[in-house]
Amino acid sequence: MQNRDMDYLKARARQVREGIVRAIGVNNKGHLGGSMSSADLVTALYFYKMRHWPDDPSNPDRDRFIFSKGHSVLAQYAALALCGYFPLQALPSTKKLGSFLQGHPERDRTPGVEANTGSLGQGLSIGLGMALTGRLDSRDYRVYVILGDAELAEGQIWEAVTAAAFYRVANLVAIVDHNKLQATGVISEMYDVGEIGRKFAAFGWRVLETDGHDLASIADALDAADENTGQPVMILAHTVKGKGVSFAENEPSFHNGALTAEQYEQALGEIVSGWGEGNEK
Ligand SMILES: Cc1ncc(C[n+]2csc(CCOP(=O)(O)OP(=O)(O)O)c2C)c(N)n1
């Protein structure tokens, strides 16, 4: 969509955050931390970088987005709703029995979702397959995959990393949401793959770095990723888990925590998004 107006993008990011809180609701467990952590990355993809058509979600030339850390899909649901893939009013049905919005992404259920994820470690392999398909089909779409930093402990990730470099898959962009936390605590105290940027570089990837909450810096990194050097690209995005809701920031209990009625109201009060204003539909 290529709208670089930062006031516009910041407003969209606030709406994505409000959508996440509304999707979780009161007294329901929901993945607030990781969704908030990725909210600005997802906003920059859907409202700035990606070529996509909400009225034609399977257009073969669309850029693909895969949330490999599928538990954070609430950020994607909010962005999809704000773009007009489905009504905003559907967000509170998330995780309800029969809803087309479940706790992890399902491609046959939700318009705009490209892959079923949630079992960590698989999304980069799926994205690599899509990127190779684009090359075989002579289409110029790009594939963006958001990974969690703890997710990088999954061995399958590194199979995809080596294969993407070997096949010189330049239309594949991995974005690592580097919030330094996993589900129950601090990564460095639990299981740490080490220096993420240097490892991807050693495996043959081009590595970019950004503040994962600075929309201008994210947009710059996404633009820089367009350059074709014959390498896949990894953007290391420094983030804060729970970003935007003070009591959830850097707080492992909000990896998948429930909000009390007071916390729900406090979260919405801190985000102040002008909910629903300026939507495409
Ligand atoms: C294969 C697999 N193992 C374990 C889990 C349970 N799980 C869900 S989220 C999570 C932690 C993910 O941490 P990270 O990748 O850093 O994501 P974020 O911090 O952004 O939430 C775990 C272990 C899972 N979904 N899949």
Ligand SMILES: [Mg+2]
């Ligand atoms: Mg993490």
